[in-house]
Amino acid sequence: MTARLQERADPPAATRDIALDARDLVKTYPAGHGKDPVRALDGLSISIASGCVFGLLGPNGAGKSTAVKILTTLSRADSGTATVAGIDVRLAPDRVRRAIGLVSQKASSDPMATGRENLVLAARIQGLPRLAARARADELLDRFGLGDAADRLVRTYSGGMARKLDVAIGLIHRPQVLFLDEPTTGLDPQARAEMWAEIARLAGDDQVTVLLTTHYLDEADRLADRLAIIDHGRIVVEGTPDELKAELHGDTVQVELTGPDATGAALRHLERLPGLDGVVADGSTLHARAELGARAVPTLLTSLDDAGIVVASVTVARPSLDDVYLRYAGHTFEGDQA
Amino acid sequence: MSTYAAAAPGRLVAHSGYLTTRSVRALIRQPWFVGATLVQPIVWLLLFGQLFKSLVHLPGFPAASGSYLEFITPGVIMMTALFSSGWAGTVYIEDMNRGVMDRLLASPVSRGAMMIGTLAYQAITTIIQASIVLAIAYACGTRFDGAADGIPITLLAAVLLTVVFAALSNAMALLTRQQETLIGISQFLSLPLPFLASALMDTRLAPSWVRHVANYNPVDWVVVISRQALSASPDWGAIWPRLGAITALAVVMAWVATRAFGAYQRSI
Numbered sequence: 001m002t003a004r005l006q007e008r009a010d011p012p013a014a015t016r017d018i019a020l021d022a023r024d025l026v027k028t029y030p031a032g033h034g035k036d037p038v039r040a041l042d043g044l045s046i047s048i049a050s051g052c053v054f055g056l057l058g059p060n061g062a063g064k065s066t067a068v069k070i071l072t073t074l075s076r077a078d079s080g081t082a083t084v085a086g087i088d089v090r091l092a093p094d095r096v097r098r099a100i101g102l103v104s105q106k107a108s109s110d111p112m113a114t115g116r117e118n119l120v121l122a123a124r125i126q127g128l129p130r131l132a133a134r135a136r137a138d139e140l141l142d143r144f145g146l147g148d149a150a151d152r153l154v155r156t157y158s159g160g161m162a163r164k165l166d167v168a169i170g171l172i173h174r175p176q177v178l179f180l181d182e183p184t185t186g187l188d189p190q191a192r193a194e195m196w197a198e199i200a201r202l203a204g205d206d207q208v209t210v211l212l213t214t215h216y217l218d219e220a221d222r223l224a225d226r227l228a229i230i231d232h233g234r235i236v237v238e239g240t241p242d243e244l245k246a247e248l249h250g251d252t253v254q255v256e257l258t259g260p261d262a263t264g265a266a267l268r269h270l271e272r273l274p275g276l277d278g279v280v281a282d283g284s285t286l287h288a289r290a291e292l293g294a295r296a297v298p299t300l301l302t303s304l305d306d307a308g309i310v311v312a313s314v315t316v317a318r319p320s321l322d323d324v325y326l327r328y329a330g331h332t333f334e335g336d337q338a
Numbered sequence: 339m340s341t342y343a344a345a346a347p348g349r350l351v352a353h354s355g356y357l358t359t360r361s362v363r364a365l366i367r368q369p370w371f372v373g374a375t376l377v378q379p380i381v382w383l384l385l386f387g388q389l390f391k392s393l394v395h396l397p398g399f400p401a402a403s404g405s406y407l408e409f410i411t412p413g414v415i416m417m418t419a420l421f422s423s424g425w426a427g428t429v430y431i432e433d434m435n436r437g438v439m440d441r442l443l444a445s446p447v448s449r450g451a452m453m454i455g456t457l458a459y460q461a462i463t464t465i466i467q468a469s470i471v472l473a474i475a476y477a478c479g480t481r482f483d484g485a486a487d488g489i490p491i492t493l494l495a496a497v498l499l500t501v502v503f504a505a506l507s508n509a510m511a512l513l514t515r516q517q518e519t520l521i522g523i524s525q526f527l528s529l530p531l532p533f534l535a536s537a538l539m540d541t542r543l544a545p546s547w548v549r550h551v552a553n554y555n556p557v558d559w560v561v562v563i564s565r566q567a568l569s570a571s572p573d574w575g576a577i578w579p580r581l582g583a584i585t586a587l588a589v590v591m592a593w594v595a596t597r598a599f600g601a602y603q604r605s606i
Contacts, residue, residue: 069606073443074440074443074603074606076603076604094446097445098446100444102440102444104437104440104441104444105437106440107437108436108438108440108441109436109438110360110438111436112363112364112367112368113360113364117360122441124352125356125442125446126445126446127349127446166437169441
């Protein structure tokens with residue numbers, strides 16, 4: 001089931017330039033003898049307008065990295081089509097490679113070279129003449145605050161510095177589309193905040209279209225102009241972060257039971273209560289939405305108490321992207337991470 | 339950017355150059371590794387030279403000038419080239435374990451340049467190691483009558499052997515993607531090969547099956563090429579066919595290994 005808050009054919013999207021367009025991408029991987037192949041992408045379609053930071057949000061194994069690999073020409077889809085910067089990834093991979101930058105999930109600089117050497121090599125490979133390559137490297141080293149470390153080997157860099165260098169390498173040839181595959185995974189909070197500030201500048205200063213994959217809800221919320229939630233290789237919902245959150249009226253109510261045994265009974269009770277809807281169970285936790293959360297709690301507790309179901313805790317909160325995720329993917333985000 | 343796009347052959351040469359430079363620079367920044375690389379051939383030469391030096395007294399051992407060191411110098415050069423090149427693929431594995439391989443494959447660098455870059459780097463290492471072996475042999479009093487032709491031909495043969503086995507190692511790296519598997523296969527192949535050849539022992543004194551196997555062993559081809567070329571009166575009829583065969587094998591292996599990038603990309 002695919003729910004879109006805004007149809008892709010809406011006039012604003014159609015009249016603007018499309019930087020990236022993927023249709024019905026399917027990718028399967030062999031799972032070994034006698035097992036069914038793993039379907040990493042199951043009809044993924046996305047369309048990204050030029051100059052937009054587009055967040056692809058989903059848990060590990062949802063298909064984010066597979067999508068990035070196909071769109072960056074590393075891997076081939078079994079079926080479906082994709083164009084990046086207007087170029088077909090299957091028909092003209094070499095032209096796509098000139099138009100994109102890739103910051104892969106893992107550190108992608110050479111640890112035995114200096115920051116400057118890494119940048120100059122990347123620039124030369126992209127065809128910049130020697131002087132232009134050096135000038136561009138200097139410019140990016142300054143911008144990312146790596147000027148002092150420019151001539152040190154990358155293996156001496158901190159995680160945050162190495163990650164900034166990865167982004168600088170991705171930008172070296174002024175690509176039209178930059179792929180950031182989980183750019184802040186493994187960074188400490190300080191480095192993560194700095195990386196966020198850099199990413200926020202990309203669309204404005206560099207006029208680059210960014211496809212950002214992440215499994216951090218707050219990251220997608222903060223950085224993405226539009227985002228799509230990916231689950232089991234398909235987009236389940238797409239829109240701006242605000243649109244997605246506005247979809248969920250009122251408050252979210254979360255009920256924690258003492259164990260998973262009573263979940264079924266509790267679910268049946270809550271579904272019957274007036275003022276609560278969208279009730280779902282996830283392990284020993286129940287999630288529901290209420291127009292006014294505070295008012296729903298007493299009746300909820302009474303109802304469960306009457307049924308002899310022990311409640312460990314109840315929380316009422318404004319909806320977050322996690323609730324959006326829960327609603328469209330049918331399970332919580334954290335649960336998937338485990 | 340397409341405005342900078344160079345013609346394909348020029349691009350291949352330029353990119354190969356950038357990537358060779360990258361590897362050489364990484365090598366010289368690892369002094370322990372450089373040290374081991376330089377000392378290893380010296381150890382082989384002196385150790386085997388001492389260990390087996392009475393072999394020359396065996397009836398039928400054909401060392402014209404009577405020195406075992408002269409006999410094994412080509413053998414040690416080729417063994418060193420073989421053992422070093424077997425490790426070539428570890429560079430790819432490290433690049434895969436980081437995101438370097440993916441980033442390069444998603445850039446306009448040609449697969450051919452990625453292959454040539456590592457092969458050229460291995461070839462440079464081999465030339466340096468071979469030169470050290472020759473220098474030590476000279477320092478120990480060995481003289482090669484055919485040095486003028488023999489040394490360039492020996493270096494060429496060592497480089498071709500390096501290309502064959504470095505390309506094989508690179509292909510294994512791309513197919514297995516695992517350091518342990520790569521090293522296991524590489525050791526399994528490269529340890530017996532010098533002993534199924536005339537590297538340390540004249541095969542005419544070995545069982546006949548060893549002689550037959552040696553005919554198909556690239557390590558034997560290059561040892562024969564080098565030994566003949568360094569001798570006072572080279573048997574060119576033994577050199578040319580073997581030089582042709584090792585050249586053809588090097589080209590085929592480099593091509594096959596470059597194709598292995600496709601297999602790697604299909605598996606990720």
